[in-house]
């Protein structure tokens with residue numbers, strides 16, 4: 232609970248146009264956060280913003296391709312222009328491409344590393360001053376929540392590039408908590424198996440989408456994390472699906 236109710240709580244959500252990021256943005260809006268929503272598709276972003284805007288909160292949008300350094304930089308600047316403090320940074324934009332190690336085009340590896348690791352690193356670096364400001368006046372501190380993947384925890388054939396990028400993202404979250412925890416800034420990776428979104432459309436003939444993890448499950452955990460005191464640091468949460476084999480997507 233914020234002991235400074237006069238200060239508006241702010242959050243930046245990447246990948247907010249669809250899927251997990253959109254569900255998290257809706258949860259944060261319901262909890263009264265001012266939001267900056269980012270993705271590439273401006274029409275989709277405007278639709279989400281129109282749905283989440285209320286009399287109580289402000290919702291802005293910014294388009295940014297996370298594979299483009301200049302656009303990531305511009306997104307960070309847009310956030311800093313909105314408020315000097317940032318309570319929650321949700322990193323949900325992600326690129327997933329499959330391919331065995333013997334044949335994955337290196338270009339695809341580069342794209343996944345850019346979107347899933349480099350852009351999160353860049354945003355965290357530029358927004359840390361604002362996260363520290365928020366943490367300085369809130370008992371919950373400031374939170375970075377990165378949507379990683381169970382594939383970043385245990386390997387999955389055909390997902391070497393994606394899994395490596397997500398393992399690196401999990402490591403980035405750990406080091407951020409280690410470096411900034413005493414300033415009240417901590418990071419959590421959320422590492423789900425298959426979640427029913429556009430990203431898992433190709434799996435629908437093998438796994439019934441009704442039996443996948445829901446975007447609401449991930450949003451619910453995000454909400455809980457945002458309410459934890461600054462003294463509870465949570466490095467990584469794995470969400471897996473029911474079944475005898477827990478350690479698979």
Ligand SMILES: NC(=O)c1ccc[n+]([C@@H]2O[C@H](COP(=O)([O-])OP(=O)(O)OC[C@H]3O[C@@H](n4cnc5c(N)ncnc54)[C@H](OP(=O)(O)O)[C@@H]3O)[C@@H](O)[C@H]2O)c1
Pocket residue numbers: 245246247248249250251252269270271272273275295296297298322323324325326327346378379380381422423424425426427428429430431
């Ligand atoms: N679905 C799963 O099973 C699953 C499991 C584990 C982890 N994840 C992770 O969860 C996160 C969200 O995925 P999702 O399942 O919600 O997928 P989704 O429905 O396909 O949404 C992906 C989001 O990321 C944005 N995005 C994609 N590439 C981008 C780029 N180059 N620049 C900026 N934004 C980009 C998309 O917006 P635009 O297209 O408008 O840019 C969209 O908002 C990802 O990091 C993903 O790796 C998903």
